[in-house]
Amino acid sequence: MTKFIAHATEYLPLLLNGVWLTVMITLFALCLATALGLVWALFRTSGIWSLAVPTRLLVDFVRGIPLLVVLFYIYFVAPDIGINLTALQAGTIGLGLAHSCYLGETFRAGIEAVDTGQIEAAKSIGMKRPLMMRRVVLPQAFKIILPPYANNMVMLLKDSSLVSVISVQELTMQGKMLASSTFDNMTVFTLVALLYLCLTVPLNLLMRKMEIYLGAAG
Amino acid sequence: MIIFDDVHKSFGLHEVLKGINAEIAKGQVVCLIGPSGSGKSTLLRCVNGLENYQRGRISIDGTVVDAASPQVHTICTRVSMVFQRFNLFPHRTALENVMEGPLYVLKENRKQVRERAMALLNRVGLADKTNAYPASLSGGQQQRVAIARALAMRPQAILFDEPTSALDPEMVGEVLQVMRALADENMTMLVVTHEIQFAREVSDSVLFLDGGRIVEQGPAKELLRHPKHERTKDFLHRVMHPV
Ligand SMILES: Nc1ncnc2c1ncn2[C@@H]1O[C@H](COP(=O)(O)OP(=O)(O)OP(=O)(O)O)[C@@H](O)[C@H]1O
Ligand SMILES: [Mg+2]
Numbered sequence: 001m002t003k004f005i006a007h008a009t010e011y012l013p014l015l016l017n018g019v020w021l022t023v024m025i026t027l028f029a030l031c032l033a034t035a036l037g038l039v040w041a042l043f044r045t046s047g048i049w050s051l052a053v054p055t056r057l058l059v060d061f062v063r064g065i066p067l068l069v070v071l072f073y074i075y076f077v078a079p080d081i082g083i084n085l086t087a088l089q090a091g092t093i094g095l096g097l098a099h100s101c102y103l104g105e106t107f108r109a110g111i112e113a114v115d116t117g118q119i120e121a122a123k124s125i126g127m128k129r130p131l132m133m134r135r136v137v138l139p140q141a142f143k144i145i146l147p148p149y150a151n152n153m154v155m156l157l158k159d160s161s162l163v164s165v166i167s168v169q170e171l172t173m174q175g176k177m178l179a180s181s182t183f184d185n186m187t188v189f190t191l192v193a194l195l196y197l198c199l200t201v202p203l204n205l206l207m208r209k210m211e212i213y214l215g216a217a218g
Numbered sequence: 219m220i221i222f223d224d225v226h227k228s229f230g231l232h233e234v235l236k237g238i239n240a241e242i243a244k245g246q247v248v249c250l251i252g253p254s255g256s257g258k259s260t261l262l263r264c265v266n267g268l269e270n271y272q273r274g275r276i277s278i279d280g281t282v283v284d285a286a287s288p289q290v291h292t293i294c295t296r297v298s299m300v301f302q303r304f305n306l307f308p309h310r311t312a313l314e315n316v317m318e319g320p321l322y323v324l325k326e327n328r329k330q331v332r333e334r335a336m337a338l339l340n341r342v343g344l345a346d347k348t349n350a351y352p353a354s355l356s357g358g359q360q361q362r363v364a365i366a367r368a369l370a371m372r373p374q375a376i377l378f379d380e381p382t383s384a385l386d387p388e389m390v391g392e393v394l395q396v397m398r399a400l401a402d403e404n405m406t407m408l409v410v411t412h413e414i415q416f417a418r419e420v421s422d423s424v425l426f427l428d429g430g431r432i433v434e435q436g437p438a439k440e441l442l443r444h445p446k447h448e449r450t451k452d453f454l455h456r457v458m459h460p461v
Contacts, residue, residue: 120268121305125319125371126295135322139309 007187011178015188018174019195025092025170026157032096033103033156040104042133045111055104062101068162070098075166091163099156106152110145111137143214150207154200161196171195219244219406220265220297220375224274227260234260235271236430242375245404249417249438252427253453258410261427262377265408266297279374295323298368302380304360306352312339312363313348319371331370338366342396358389365396375406382413414457418442426450 040059043051062070074097075090085093114137122132164173175192179185220242227235234257242248250258263269265276270285277283283293306315316335320326339348342362352360361381368376378397382390394416401407401420411417417424421438426445434441434450445451 115305117301117303117305118307120299121301121307123268123291124266124294124299124301125367126291126323127319128291131322135318136307 018171022170025160028092029095033099036100037103041107044108059101067098070094087166087168091168106148110141113144114140221277226273227271247401247407247421249421249424250410256427257430262379267293297375298371298373299377300364300368300381302384304364308352311349316366316370342366357385358392361393378409380410
């Protein structure tokens with residue numbers, strides 16, 4: 001045990017570099033996924049055929065491909081059509097894009113779960129769609145969406161480990177490199193796992209708190 | 219003021235309104251009665267553009283209601299609706315519910331809207347509930363807030379779709395009382411209801427709808443006391459003498 005602690009303190013600074021990058025990738029990808037996901041959901045519930053159908057195709061398409069393949073695609077194929085991205089950019093965009101499609105479906109379900117009586121009430125006081133969305137539908141959908149959204153956020157954080165395959169030096173990649181240079185697989189990967197837990201557990205707790213708070217607000 | 223001219227409406231192949239002709243003058247209270255599924259709600263919802271119709275026309279003060287037109291929203295600012303299930307916004311207080319339309323749709327001054335909303339809640343007897351959320355209000359209270367919300371738009375007419383059907387019996391009276399007061403102030407009202415007593419006392423005329431057609435229409439007292447058609451007699455008998 002003391003040996004573990006001694007080694008751990010030695011490895012930790014390197015791994016913390018990885019943690020930092022993991023957090024940054026997750027945050028940026030989450031922003032992208034949330035913004036795009038909202039757009040997909042609004043398009044799909046718009047009732048406008050020319051917005052809904054292409055969105056549906058895109059979402060189903062991306063959801064049907066392994067995330068790893070999406071990442072390879074963006075990193076290796078994009079340069080062929082003249083878009084040069086660093087591994088970090090490609091990884092973040094890939095994660096964000098893929099998760100925007102998962103989140104889009106979550107958002108859509110939340111929007112559709114809002115009682116139709118609410119929509120009729122909004123229309124009956126003369127609201128047009130954008131105002132109705134902003135003032136009536138989205139605030140109510142928010143509460144429905146929050147638990148699956150939190151869940152998705154944790155998944156996104158864990159999925160960020162996949163960008164290690166396109167050589168982004170986030171937590172998993174740092175661990176892999178450290179393990180292959182020290183041969184101390186046990187200590188390194190235990191640390192890596194613990195560090196991921198340090199990120200995901202508070203996230204879960206925070207969300208549970210928020211859910212209770214929102215539930216109480218009625 | 220509201221004119222129905224040969225209005226036809228179908229859901230797919232199912233024709234629900236089969237040529238409705240009627241006229242509601244300004245300041246009149248008209249009750250719409252009829253058996254379940256006869257198309258009462260549908261007719262009401264066509265008036266403020268919640269549903270479209272295929273043939274004929276509905277006009278309000280000369281403006282034709284067309285659910286497909288981009289101007290349909292302006293109809294809703296002139297004709298308000300009160301629903302069977304209240305449909306208050308659950309995430310807003312009673313006051314906020316009433317303020318929502320004038321503030322965000324009509325874009326009126328917040329301070330004035332607030333004062334008027336307070337006055338309206340006072341008028342429906344809920345001055346002490348301004349900051350209550352709908353979930354903490356009784357059904358009768360919620361429906362009165364909904365009426366205040368409808369009034370806040372300064373409508374030229376209000377549509378009521380079975381406003382007391384979802385209420386416990388002891389709360390029906392308080393809502394009908396508010397509606398009665400509106401009628402006394404000459405608000406134009408089209409009311410779908412099973413409250414025959416209310417129809418008799420408050421409304422100027424009654425439309426009896428059955429199978430998508432107006433079977434009989436006339437002054438409330440006359441039609442309800444001496445219905446001419448068998449189907450009207452049948453229906454009234456069933457409503458007034460439930461087994
Ligand atoms: N959105 C819809 N899609 C398909 N059919 C509908 C729809 N809304 C109503 N209908 C049908 O139209 C007919 C009339 O319905 P409507 O709700 O207008 O009746 P109603 O007179 O209000 O009845 P109730 O007293 O039960 O409220 C019914 O047969 C109903 O099944
Ligand atoms: Mg009905």
